[in-house]
Amino acid sequence: MIDWFSVQGRDLPWRRPGTSPWAILVSEVMLQQTPVVRVLPRWVDWMEQWPTPADLADAPTAEVLRRWDRLGYPRRALRLQECARAIVREHGGAVPRGLESLHSLPGIGEYTAAAVTAFAHHGRAVVADTNIRRVLARSVRGRALPDPSYSAAERALATRSLPAEPKRSVAWNQAVMELGALVCTARSPQCERCPLAEAGCAWYAAGMPPSVQDGRRPQRFEGTDRQMRGKIMAVLRRDGEAASADLLALDPSDPARVERCTASLVQDGLAARIGEQLRLP
DNA sequence: AATTCGGGGGC
DNA sequence: GCCCCAGAATT
Known part of the structure; x- marks a missing residue:
């Protein structure tokens, strides 16, 4: 790698x-x-x-x-x-x-x-980003995807996989991360380009079995507070400030949602109220 | 362990 | 439309 x-x-x-x-x-x-x-x-x-x-x-x-x-x-x-x-x-x-x-x-x-x-410091550290987790899950564990959250099993695997020599460990982290980003991707991996495919990947050897999904579905983005907060921040980035009436126009059907999101942005320090205006902090 | 937190591009 | 992207902080 x-x-x-x-x-x-x-x-x-x-x-x-x-x-x-x-x-x-x-x-x-x-x-x-x-x-x-x-x-x-x-x-x-x-x-x-x-x-x-x-x-x-x-x-x-x-x-x-x-x-x-x-x-x-x-x-x-x-x-x-x-x-x-x-x-x-x-x-x-x-x-x-x-x-x-x-x-x-x-x-x-x-x-x-x-x-x-x-x-940055060229030291030995267990770097477990989404790419490295996926490459290890496939190549060693023979699974299509890593566990939903960074599990103890994954941590142990990443720890024992990292080369002992510091300089080599840095190169290994960089290489495995890049392999996950360019070749061993989440969807439609390019195994024909992978240096692990022929002799180094348990998932490939097993015929690339699919993962077992857990039925639960994440929240849709459309219509969420998250989307509304993004819309408000976009206005503030563009204009620096906004009147309450203009913000309410972002969703005339649900003024309570606009107010709730505005309050949460202020709470988070991403916006400030000045009278009837909302501004960047 | 489960939730919340943006936004966009590929399929 | 759905899924994923070099995760962190909070509960």
């Missing part, structure tokens, strides 16, 4: 030599539940505007939310600024080392702490 990566791996800007640990951390936060192709232009713009934690720490929050644009989950943008401020305040402006220190930062969970350790 490491050899495969050296040939087939993408030349993503945050992988280039000389990219700062902070820039890599920013890319990881943007990539949380957001595809690479959509992150690319936002990351380039963001790092040009705010190259260091100190730059982001001092930025107006309204501008931070504007430049986050439509990456989704805008609370990530708030937490990223809080993260920058914590790094300035508690770590002298440098991204800290160590899973515990990283995990304690706002917006940095188990995955991102491991990813920053591996890709």
Whole structure:
């Protein structure tokens, strides 16, 4: 897989030599539940505007939310600024080392702490993103998909799969993640391109059996509070502010929903009420 | 362990 | 239309 990566791996800007640990951390936060192709232009713009934690720490929050644009989950943008401020305040402006220190930062969970350790500090860490989890589930466990939540079995598997030597572990994490993103994809995997197919994949050897679905269906997006919150944030990004009447027009049939979503955005620090106006914070 | 939290592109 | 995307925080 490491050899495969050296040939087939993408030349993503945050992988280039000389990219700062902070820039890599920013890319990881943007990539949380957001595809690479959509992150690319936002990351380039963001790092040009705010190259260091100190730059982001001092930025107006309204501008931070504007430049986050439509990456989704805008609370990530708030937490990223809080993260920058914590790094300035508690770590002298440098991204800290160590899973515990990283995990304690706002917006940095188990995955991102491991990813920053591996890709920014070149340390050995168990990086279990959706791609690595899927590659291991297929190649070792012989299943179509990983468990619904990151299980103890998966954690143990990922831990024993990671090479012991630090430098090699970094290359392994990068390679397996990329294999999952480009070849061992969730739908219609390209096994004919996979270096594991012939001798290294239990799922392929078993004839690629489908997963057993669990009947429960996730909530539809259309008509949810989540969608309404997104619509309100889109107006605020565009105009900076909005009158109550204009917001109610977003769903004339359900003014209570608009009010409920507005209140939750204010509660989350994504918007502020100034009289009858709603504004970016 | 289950929910909530955006948005868009591929199929 | 449905599904997935380098998850985190909260309950």
